[in-house]
Amino acid sequence: MLTVSIWIASSFMGLALLLNLYRLLRGPDIPDRIVALDTAYVNALSLLVLFGIQQGSRAYFEIALLMGMVGFVGTAMLAKYLLRGDIIE
Template sequence: MIATACLIAVAAISVSMLMNLYRLGRGPDVLDRILALETLVVNAVGLVVVMGLWFNTSLYFEIALLIVTVGFLSTVAFCKYLLRGNVIE
């Protein structure tokens, strides 16, 4: 039963990632692309967590924490660059 639920979740997350990739490439401006990238990171974390549940291992949860950290820092760096023109002061 868990395997079926995980398979359905992986399919749904994959479809949403494809939609995010479309928005990332087609976004009208830079802010929409940054938002699509952040949503793509959230979907990637969801995919990794579901895979961790499916394979019943805890290593995937640590990988998800690393992806969240890198995604958050990259979003902050992009936004800071757009506001100020540089990242490091």
Template sequence: MLSAAITFAFICIAAALLLNFWRLLRGPSTPDRILALDTMYINTIALLVLFGIHLDLTAFFEAALLIAMMGFVGTVALCKYLLRGDIIE
């Protein structure tokens, strides 16, 4: 039963990742593209956690944590650049 739930979650999150990629390519404005990129890294984290649960390996959880930290820093930097035009003051 757990393997069926994990497979269903893989399919749903992969579909969400593809839709986010579509929004990243076709976004009408820059904030839409930043939001799509932010949501893509969150979906990637979810896929890594599911894959770690499926294989029963903890290395995927550490990789998900690293992606979460880098994604947060990247989103903050992009938003700051969008608002002020400069990242480092």
């Protein structure tokens, strides 16, 4: 039952990732593309966590945690660049 649930959740997350990548490529303006990139990052993290559950390994959860922190900092930097035009003051 858990295996079927993981496959269903992975397929939905993969579909959501494809839709986010479509918005990333075809977004009408830069803020929409930044939001799509952040959402795609979260979907990729969820796929990594689902794969970790399927494999039964804790290493994937630690990698997902590190990727989440890097993704947050990256999104914050892109938003700051969008607002001010400069990252480092």
